[in-house]
Amino acid sequence: MKVKPKIMKGEELPGLLVNEIGGMHGILHDHVEFLKKHFCLITMKEFLENKKNMSKKVQAVYLWWHKPVIDKDLLQSLPNLKVIANSGVGMDHLDLKLVASFGVKMANAPCAVSSSTADTGMALLLASARRLVEGYHVAVSPGMEYCEADFLGVEVTGATLGIIGMGSIGYKIALRAKAFEMKILYHNRTRRKEQEEQAVGALYCEKIDDLLCQADFVMVVVSLTPQTHKLIGKREMELMKPTATLINISRGAVVDQEALVIALRSGVIRAAALDVTYPEPLPRDHPLLKLKNVIITPHLGIKTDKATRMITEEAVENILAALAGLPMPSEVHPS
Amino acid sequence: MEAQELPCVLIDCIGGKHGVYEDHAEFLKERFCLITMKEYLENKNFLGKKIRAIYMWYHKPVINEELLQSLPNLKIVASSGVGIDHLDLSLLSSYGVKVSNTPFIVSTDTADLGMALMLASSRRLVEGHQMAISPDTEYFPADWLGAEVSGATLGIIGMGTIGYKVAERAKAFEMKILYHNRKQRNKEEERAVGATYCKKIDDLLQQADFVMLVVNLTPQTHKLIGKRELQLMKPTAILINISRGLVVDQDALVEALQNKVIKAAALDVTYPEPLPRDHPLLKLKNVIITPHIGSATVKTRHLMKENMTESIQAGLAGLPIPNEVLL
Numbered sequence: 334m335k336v337k338p339k340i341m342k343g344e345e346l347p348g349l350l351v352n353e354i355g356g357m358h359g360i361l362h363d364h365v366e367f368l369k370k371h372f373c374l375i376t377m378k379e380f381l382e383n384k385k386n387m388s389k390k391v392q393a394v395y396l397w398w399h400k401p402v403i404d405k406d407l408l409q410s411l412p413n414l415k416v417i418a419n420s421g422v423g424m425d426h427l428d429l430k431l432v433a434s435f436g437v438k439m440a441n442a443p444c445a446v447s448s449s450t451a452d453t454g455m456a457l458l459l460a461s462a463r464r465l466v467e468g469y470h471v472a473v474s475p476g477m478e479y480c481e482a483d484f485l486g487v488e489v490t491g492a493t494l495g496i497i498g499m500g501s502i503g504y505k506i507a508l509r510a511k512a513f514e515m516k517i518l519y520h521n522r523t524r525r526k527e528q529e530e531q532a533v534g535a536l537y538c539e540k541i542d543d544l545l546c547q548a549d550f551v552m553v554v555v556s557l558t559p560q561t562h563k564l565i566g567k568r569e570m571e572l573m574k575p576t577a578t579l580i581n582i583s584r585g586a587v588v589d590q591e592a593l594v595i596a597l598r599s600g601v602i603r604a605a606a607l608d609v610t611y612p613e614p615l616p617r618d619h620p621l622l623k624l625k626n627v628i629i630t631p632h633l634g635i636k637t638d639k640a641t642r643m644i645t646e647e648a649v650e651n652i653l654a655a656l657a658g659l660p661m662p663s664e665v666h667p668s
Numbered sequence: 669m670e671a672q673e674l675p676c677v678l679i680d681c682i683g684g685k686h687g688v689y690e691d692h693a694e695f696l697k698e699r700f701c702l703i704t705m706k707e708y709l710e711n712k713n714f715l716g717k718k719i720r721a722i723y724m725w726y727h728k729p730v731i732n733e734e735l736l737q738s739l740p741n742l743k744i745v746a747s748s749g750v751g752i753d754h755l756d757l758s759l760l761s762s763y764g765v766k767v768s769n770t771p772f773i774v775s776t777d778t779a780d781l782g783m784a785l786m787l788a789s790s791r792r793l794v795e796g797h798q799m800a801i802s803p804d805t806e807y808f809p810a811d812w813l814g815a816e817v818s819g820a821t822l823g824i825i826g827m828g829t830i831g832y833k834v835a836e837r838a839k840a841f842e843m844k845i846l847y848h849n850r851k852q853r854n855k856e857e858e859r860a861v862g863a864t865y866c867k868k869i870d871d872l873l874q875q876a877d878f879v880m881l882v883v884n885l886t887p888q889t890h891k892l893i894g895k896r897e898l899q900l901m902k903p904t905a906i907l908i909n910i911s912r913g914l915v916v917d918q919d920a921l922v923e924a925l926q927n928k929v930i931k932a933a934a935l936d937v938t939y940p941e942p943l944p945r946d947h948p949l950l951k952l953k954n955v956i957i958t959p960h961i962g963s964a965t966v967k968t969r970h971l972m973k974e975n976m977t978e979s980i981q982a983g984l985a986g987l988p989i990p991n992e993v994l995l
Binding site: 449488509514639 | 784785
């Protein structure tokens, strides 16, 4: 549903607060023109330099990579703030109750995220199984590695994939994995409908242990909550097969990183592929960076032109709906 | 005395980089009397007459006319993998020697690797990994992006067994699939994967976001992708090669990548393998190369060994040979 802004001639566009444009955590330059069609863009720098005039103008905030940080001070200084739109689907960096207490609505961007994140999961699974990064280094190394190497990976086709977290991203992973003739197990807070299970040939494991001891690949696709914090720890990794691979595309804190280092060093599991860590990036002397059987990627999740563009479009739709007092396509309520 | 009854099979060597794996050798020794090239060369006169089959692993031992002349009782050559471009089939036929390969068991692994390379290249996985572990990295820039695979257009050149399995996998990523092949597949096969036939390769090249080469190497496919074909591709397109290095004009590819005629390439195969260490392809940021690991999984290599053993046993017994390669 497209919502057109009701702007009268001469009236100002609503103020949209963003962290910055470009740079480390800024709105992408490519998106600025599109945003300026609907909003008067105000950066944090401009806001802080001119709080008195700017504070009443801001009706919405667009978070890009979790910035600007939303705290009580900021909320108190934005009396006309109606909505905060988050780029991406994870909301663990926001105090949902605090925001709601100020009467401010929140939205995430679930639709744009799922395909590209599912693709990231599959990319990591395949790269790890077939030792793609190691292979690359052998193929381009100036030394004698090529002459010594003859390494084998593990099969993906026909292997067992255990998906922990079967939301929209997890389900898209199941759809892709099915085409690789993988046997699919899943663990989720709630069981999916029978037709949904049948469409991907997925078997529900009420107990996570059942999934862990059967899977050749364990893919973690949950949102970060107090319940999923360190969901995969020493116990869970010891339940996994020694030939199994752990893939994490959710949040670093879902995995006990110290336990993971030990498990990988001692062969408790075969390998890991992590698109997310805690923190990001890891300290440069962290043991995970040195292990041969680990692939780490810099939170690729939704980092494509297409996905980022769709995220901004989704955010704009949500903001415009909120400002017009209409139902928002992807409103998030504090649970 | 029992060991003498086992048929003698020539292999290159056991262990080392491209030798028969130690654990495979155990299996083979239960069925054959294995003779390494070294042993053969040290005792040509005696062993030459005994050798009835050659177990060719990673294209070794190399078979030439000299060798064929010294193995009067050679009946069959079992070659690992599906490609047979390294064999002179006419020559072998002229000596009455049969040939077998291992076609179908490599298909899924090779298709999987094709998908792995497409995903890794489009999402800049190798570059990303380097950034993630580099001692110089302080943060991950927000505007560092890759290209989306889901919903993009994949052009498959060569829609044999492996090409079709690539299509099956790509379909699950909601990709639009075009293909070019000597023959068009039947309607049900096309419909099952949502593939559209491009009789002219140019049509495929102009529309595809990803071009995947899955042909075998023949005189017709030699340098199939050259300067002209690369220029027809989109500047945002990525070339993936899982067939043979010689299917691509490598010099033209280097030029195309350097001049941004295409966006990137991912190659499991090159010519030669390995490339000389000073080859420009090794230095380009937008190239991923892997050391011909298309079928390199533990399970598939076991299946290869079993297939080849069956073919040799059938060949020596005068029975129909599974996976025989005919001229």
